[in-house]
Amino acid sequence: EPEVTQTPSHQVTQMGQEVILRCVPISNHLYFYWYRQILGQKVEFLVSFYNNEISEKSEIFDDQFSVERPDGSNFTLKIRSTKLEDSAMYFCASSGPDQPQHFGDGTRLSIL
């Protein structure tokens, strides 16, 4: 069964550094998402992306965050200047028309 692939599985970064989280969605999916889960808390929506543009974003997704689909397969989340509170599990998801969202295994981001 096709899967959403996320790399790296764990990223450790110094506060203030830029980080890029990578995702390869399922190949025939058209809708892409990023979610965040701070340890012990619920999963929170960050952003959705369709047709090469952001379709919706949450209040968490401020100017420090950006998303990009640089080629036909990758979907990236960039955090420009990381803060301690950015430490979380970041999940990428993708879906096709009238299809449920399938999640990747997540990237654990640790900010020191």
Added chain:
Amino acid sequence: AQTVTQSQPEMSVQEAETVTLSCTYDTSENNYYLFWYKQPPSRQMILVIRQEAYKQQNATENRFSVNFQKAAKSFSLKISDSQLGDTAMYFCAFMIATDSWGKLQFGAGTQVVVTP
């Protein structure tokens, strides 16, 4: 705005027994989807079951079934014949059906522990 409430932080069940997890939601929308996702200790997010609000028939997937009460805005998950591998955090989630790129809104989760 939509809210999803899971009022049970933790449930314990013995192997082969049945456990029911509750979920309520609040929305003014008429067309939406409801989901249960499972998050084992590995922290993957795995889709368990999906329910379309326009369908009266409750969804089932093998040992997993839901009791969807639209008027009461209730969406409970029943796990039958519980197995040790069912130990996980279970999240209820809601999505408006108006657009294909709808965001999922999650509840706080219920930790299910299956004991031998």
